[in-house]
Amino acid sequence: MTLTPADIWAAADYAPTAERLAPASTVLAQVIAELTPGAHVADIGAGHGHTSHALLDIGARVTAIEPVERMRIEGMRQVPQAQWINATGEDTGLPEGDVDAVASSFGTMFCDPNTGPAEWARILRPGGVLAMTVWNEHGFLAEMTDRMTAVTSPGAPTRPPHMLWGDAEVACERLDGAFVDLTLEQHILPWCFDSVEHGMELYLHGSPTHTFSLAAAGERANDLLAALRGHLQEHADDDGRIRAQTGYTVLTARRV
Ligand SMILES: C[S@@+](CC[C@H](N)C(=O)[O-])C[C@H]1O[C@@H](n2cnc3c(N)ncnc32)[C@H](O)[C@@H]1O
Helix, strand or coil, X not given: CCCCHXXXXXXXXXXXXXXXXXXXXXXXXXXXXXXXXXXXXEEECCCCCHXXXXXXXXXXXXXXXXXXXXXXXXXXXXXXXXXXXXXXXXXXXCCCCCEEEEEEECCHHHCCCCHHHHHHHHHEEEEEEEEEEEEEEEEHHHXXXXXXXXXXXXXXXXXXXXXXXXXXXXXXXXXXXXXXXXXXXXXXXXXXXXXXXXXXHXXXXXXXXXXXXXXXXXXXXXXXXXXXXXXXXXXXXXXCCEEEEEEEEEEEEEEC
């Protein structure tokens, strides 16, 4: 069965996760402001629009690409000043060379690693900028992904493809041919919860990927919940609070 983005991203309310990721949108918009001020930017996987909003704040013209209706409705409500398009990052429908920059906060990382970069290269003008935030191998979320994979795909040799963009060799290979001047800059997001229960609440009701994974796990769902709870418990301080950090990478490259 082929999954569509909606199968995963419409599975639950995304708002609590969006709030956690919002600081990365500000960082990404600043990168765009420095590399290509006053640009026309395609925000791929725009979600609820945090990145689009940050890009508008730095004076960009924004085309927000979001294939999932549940996400897009909320994004259009929050950021009506962007032009919203129902399309995937692998097939945006934008004209060739239409944009000065492709920006994405944790969106392009979910595109197919072959057809995605080819489409971003197609819509970028020569010399245009690709800037995307991606999870890397450091901190809470990389650990959590490993714990989940150990339950859902025991013995799987590596992390899933979307978690590999932070590896310079992998990124270089995926962008080879159409992009040059690859840079990878490490950043940190605080990843805190008032308690283990507060963390479980996010997984159960505020994170589409977790709701999807739990449904897909079938009879392993309880093992998956136990792994997620155990991971939160490992990070809890004596007062029960979780004060963790998760690493992410800002990847930039230029269209040849
Ligand atoms: C982690 S959310 C990020 C949303 C937003 N950029 C943010 O920072 O909050 C991932 C987003 O990518 C979208 N997405 C998933 N697969 C996609 C694809 N193939 N093409 C475009 N967007 C996709 C999802 O619908 C979702 O809105």
